[in-house]
Amino acid sequence: MNPAVTNLPAAVAWSDHIVVLPVVLPIAVAGAMFLLDERRRRLKASLTFATVAAMTGIALVLVGWVAEAPKVYRLGNWAAPYGIVLVADRLSATMLALSGILGLCALVFSFARWGRAGPRFHGLFLLLLMGVDGAFLTGDLFNLFVFFEVMLAASYGLVLHGSGETRIRAGLGYIAVNLVASLFFLVGVSLIYGTMGTLNMADLARRLAGPSPADLALFEIGSAILGLAFLIKCSAWPLGFWLPPTYAAASAPAAAILAILSKVGIYVVVRLSLLVFGEGLSAGFGRPVLLATGLATIAYGTVGLVGARDLTRAAGYAVMVSSGTVLAALGTGSDAALAGALYYLFGSTLAAGALFLLAEVLQRGRAPAEAAGPVFADEYRDPFDDEDATDVGSVLPTGVAVLGVGFLLCTLMLAGVPPLAGFVGKLAIFVGVAAGPAPAAGWWLVAALTLSSLGTLMPLVRLGILNLWVTHDAPPPQLGRSELAAIAGLLATCLALSLWGGPALAYADATVSWLTQPQDYVRAVLGQAGGPAT
């Protein structure tokens, strides 16, 4: 769609509906899931797989389609800002692709064991993906809240999936923290509405380009409170203490898909900082805070990694480090650094997801089985004590070697060591920061990222030696076929990202230069009425 055309509701081509599919498809199939009996596992698993594969395909198609101009989908063909819009631009499409690939691999991993560890896994999984994709696509703040709540409600169920005392204890804290964060979200949204009179992001940006409203300070307070909610979700220091224990307690496929949840917070912070606070009255609002928070998050995550004594906890801290890197790169105000950070975000999220999956395979059978009694009658089934687990029996003779290679790739990606994408991303951040507007602050980021590379490499190598080289009494870990496929899929994407680093970085660069032209976004969403508000 040409952004220069007028705002008159045009005839909608059939292909335009593709933008709404990542939201409609999973919720429709999830609804059907809850009607199907739990015993029809094979049907449910294949339906879910087909849906998530279709979502991934749609996301990859969108990545190509929106490269030139964004697609704006008006629900019911009501024009923004009165109607609800979904906006697929380069950033949204990239994040959709990330959630699709991660979701697909986590789902395939769950076919081996974890999908049977409790009821309603597939329905919750689809609802989670629907919330995540909706949050990436939506063009107004209140729908963002609704999609966030859908995503979080499903994630509460997934954290508790498999039951057991550790999960319930971790889940209690996780739910309490996120309920409070949602209240911050509501306070921020309502303050913004009360001062600016709109919740459409494009309309907000347009109004901020116009004359100063009487209560701009109140608007900024509202935005800060809103930002607080997102920083809690993306587990920025000091708001992220809930993340490592929760992710460590969650079952492996749930933990892998939860890795995308913190990135939703990052996405919203990036989107709003560049769209609403990129230009206009509040230009650069919150930048120094983001830089400081990002640096503190990198430091805290690195220290946590060094102290981590098991792999799942280490992976949780690696998620924090990757969130902190993007926040700090955004805070430096350098476009090239942000492009590098987005590239890094894509790779490190996949690698962290793969590490959660690998950790579960490596540590299974080592820890003494948890004494977990059922609380509700239909709740708990031991995933390792399942008579019709047909997929599990095949022990690969080279299983440990495969696991070792996978672990090595994960470590290289997360630590940002050559030759993989983690290094390319960090290097792009360094180069961007050195040429950026605030080199003095940037050197702090360079120092923090270099130290965090070392601080990631050391503990991961130590944990790798412990898990792969040291002989244990327990039998060698068995790797099911679908588990192998899931881990291989994630790592193959990481490798592809490294091999085609040039095109990927160019796409990220173009994404950031699109994001730093907020008037184009405003014109695309609001049409020719994109001038300053009266």
Added chain:
Amino acid sequence: MELVLSLGIGVLAAAGVWLILRPRTFQVVLGLSLLSYAVNLFIFAMGRLTVGAPPVLGAGPDIVSVDDPVPQALVLTAVVISFALTALFLVVLLAARGVTGSDHVDGREPHPAEPSPGHPDA
């Protein structure tokens, strides 16, 4: 009216914050409920307080003195979501009580030697 409403929001929020910092899970649930009441009233107040102004429908030609319907729609959504999530939190609370045998938020009773804020002389 402004004073009464702001006092109401303030008291609810203060009580809610105090309760979610308490060590027992039931107190946390009540605290979350009170906080969400405070936030819902706050959203309502963001539509500005008006007395006797009709909603948009049937307002006639005098379009100036109508009530803002958007915060009412927002508060309705927020009420539904917070109600559902409180119910879900109650289920997790019951599960935690059943599994750990304790209604402490940490899932275990504090060590007797530790000073407990809930029981000053324990």
